[in-house]
Amino acid sequence: MHIVIIDDDEVFQFTTKRLLEKSGVKEDFMKSFFSAEDALGYCQELPIKNSEKTVILLDINLPGMDGWAFLEEWRKLPKAHDSNVFLFMISSSINKEDRDRALAIEVIRDYYTKPLTLDAIKQLLTKVTDNA
Amino acid sequence: MRAGLVFCSDRQWHQNAFFLFVLRCCLSVSLNLYFWLLQIEFATKSFMEGSELRALWDDVWAGPIMICLHEMDGTYMQVNEAAKENTGFTPKELVGKSPYDFFHPEDRNHILTESHKKAQEGNAQSKPIRYRFRHKSGGYIFLETFTFILNKEGQSGPALMTFSRAQHAVKELQAHLSRQNNLWTQVGALISVGGWEYDVPSQSIWWTSGTFDIYDLREGKAPQSLEESFAYFEAPGKARLQKDFDLCLLKGEPFDLTLPFLSATNKKKWVRCIGMAMPGEPPTEKVFGVIQDISIQIEKQHRQTQMLDFLRQQNERLEQFNFIVSHNLRAPVANLMSLAHLMDDTSLSQEQTQLLHFMKDSLENLGNTLNELSDAVMGLQERNLPRTFVHLKELVNKVIKAHQSQIQVKKVQINTHFDYPKLFYIAQYLESILHNLVSNALKFVSNDRPPVWEIAFEKHKQYHCLRFRDNGLGLDFKKFGDNVFGLHKTFHRDIPGKGLGLFMTRAQVEALGGQIKLSSEPDKGAEFFIIFDKYHFN
Structure with a gap:
């Protein structure tokens, strides 16, 4: 499993990595980006091997290209629609509008509100592994 | 008045009867005329002999009533001088002409069927006919006319006779x-x-x-x-x-x-x-x-536009504020929570563990308040949520179920009443309103008595309303008044209120054109009274 964290918040990246580690994901398989542009470049090049799953954790509020803009570009790529790619939106917004808007986009698997707890991370990972 | 007939000789009967008939016809023309005729009739009583009658007829002929003798087709044969006073035309100007040339085109048919033909057939008229007649000066005046057939001895054939009076046209006009x-x-x-x-x-x-x-x-x-x-x-x-x-x-x-x-x-x-x-x-x-x-209207329009601009700005500010709450404030708080949870408390001293515990609690409180604040701001923003028919019983059950554990622990007795089963409202708002009322009532349960609530959807003449009454701690409403609905108002030191619930409730009720009132007395309970928008009912 390969995990991409897209969030400009250093503390969030740190805590998420720790929680992922606690859930059994090795740090070597995590990649984090502070900007959506950089992440998009990386994701475009991302090789999708058979059976290897890619999890993208995307924040909404990003400087420059924000989460929504990233999605606009991302959904155009065939990769985005691959059954082995799992994109989750992780936002501090508890607004129903943001949540509804996110869940209406087909490439988004689910929406999580910050803070991500250990339980939430585990649930998220279960969704990925169960969806074999 | 009929006495006049008694004095008539047989020979004169025909002429006399006609004359009286005319008099009676004219009687109904006007009251003024009535008095004038009364005098004449009085005279007939005393001097009703051949020559006197003739003299009397001459008087009538010379009077203010326009009297005309017509051919059967209406053509004027003889017209008295009163024509001039009534129509402006002299007798000379009328004789030989057809009256239809003077009738208003729209009235011609009416005159023909209602008066002319009836008179030709010998039918008496009980009422004068009223129509427009061209005055010599150009305009039309109203004439009232009686028409009847005349079979006078010694004449070549039957003729028509009309008695007309102009309504005081100029004066009336x-x-x-x-x-x-x-x-x-x-x-x-x-x-x-x-x-x-x-x-x-x-x-x-x-x-x-x-x-x-x-x-x-x-x-x-x-x-x-x-x-x-x-x-x-x-x-x-x-x-x-x-x-x-x-x-x-x-x-x-x-x-x-x-x-x-x-x-x-x-x-x-x-x-x-x-x-x-x-x-x-x-x-x-x-x-x-x-x-x-239209200066006033335009000024009002300007003011409305200004007001709308102002409201739009306010709404934008609210949106910005909400964004700040959602992201800039919530994000670091979320981080702090995560960090606190990542902290391994096994290696900490007892005091540090205690401190960490307090920190987590405070963070949780801060997080909850931010969530409520965000919700409250969202509630104030214009959102295009649709109104639907909300099933009230279902909704009440749903809200009660959400608070089930607390309601059971506190042993609340809830009485419900529904005058109407459905309400055309924004479902999310109504749910939030009920939710806030229930959690508010839960907070203020008194320890001195078993809690009893009444949730009643009542139908009144002018409006539909919701009455939510509890017998909890209540508050001194006289002291606090409308402040209850203000942002961040809490009224009981020992109860952890964030003061957002009622603020939001009022915002939602008012956003839909409704009204919310609270009456309460300390230690007796509180009653919320919500009038929904009266214009949107099924």
Whole structure:
């Protein structure tokens, strides 16, 4: 499993990595980006091997290209629609509008509100592994 | 009055009966006439002999009633002098002519069927016929006429006789006009409207008093030229008015313009100017219309626009504020929570563990408050949530179920009442309102008595409402009043209220055009009374 964290918040990246580690994901398989542009470049090049799953954790509020803009570009790529790619939106917004808007986009698997707890991370990972 | 007949000889019977019949017919024409005839009839009682009768007939003939003798087709054979007084035409001018030439075209058929034919067939009329007759001066007057057939001995054939009286046309018309004029002036003043007319051949302008008022000019001093009357309109509008006015003159196109205006006393106004050409082939001979002072309306519109702009700005600010709460504030708080949870408390001293625990609690409180604040702001924002028919029983059960554990622990007895099963409302709002009322009531349960709530959806004459009553701690409403609904107001030191619930509830109720009231007494309970928008019911 390969995990991409897209969030400009250093503390969030740190805590998420720790929680992922606690859930059994090795740090070597995590990649984090502070900007959506950089992440998009990386994701475009991302090789999708058979059976290897890619999890993208995307924040909404990003400087420059924000989460929504990233999605606009991302959904155009065939990769985005691959059954082995799992994109989750992780936002501090508890607004129903943001949540509804996110869940209406087909490439988004689910929406999580910050803070991500250990339980939430585990649930998220279960969704990925169960969806074999 | 019938006594007159007694004095008649058999020989005179026919003539006399006719005369009395005429008198009686005329009686119903008018009261004035009635008294005049009374005198005559009185006279007939005393002198009803051949020559006296003749004299009397001469009197009637010379009286104010227009009496005419017609051919059976209506052509005037003989007309008395009263014709002139009534119609303006002398007997000479009428004799030999057909009365149909004088009847108003619209009344001709009515006269033919209701009077002329009936009289030809010998049917007596119980009521005079009323119709328009062309007066010599040009206009039409109203005439009231009795017609009947005459079979006089010694004459070549049957003839028709009419008794007519002009209704005091001029006087009536004057009264009518003056009444209309008064009403028009009053109505015009009420809505600040004036009338105007431009006569093309004479190039003359005519204004009603309302127009003078709008121009702030003394009545009677109308402008001598169009130029002069346009001069009061301000620059760009003036050219437009001139253009449209010319189009109206040449092509008969109507116009309706709202223009800035500067009156004779330099008062700035907004006027609406409507004009149209007299019907007929263009170019027209007359253009007429109205001018209305709409300064107040325009000013109101301006104020409304300003208000809308202001509200839009406020809404934008709320959105920005909500964004800050959602992201800039919530994100670091979320981080702090995560960090606190990542902290391994096994290696900490007891005091540090305690500190960490307090920190986590405080963070949780902060997080919850931010969530509520975000919700509250969202509640204030204009959201296009649709109204639907909300099943009230289902909704109440749903909300109670969400608070089930607390309700069970506190052993709350809930009585519900539904005058109406459904409400056309925004479901999310109603749920949130109920949710807030329930959690509010839960917070204020008194330890001295078993809690009893009443949730009643009541139907009143003018409105539908929700009454939510509890017997909890209540509060001194006189002291706090409307503050209960303010942001961050808490009233019980020992109860952890964040003060957002009621603030939101009111915002939601008012957003849908409703009203919320609270009555409460300390230690007796509280009653919330919500009137829903009365215009949106099934």
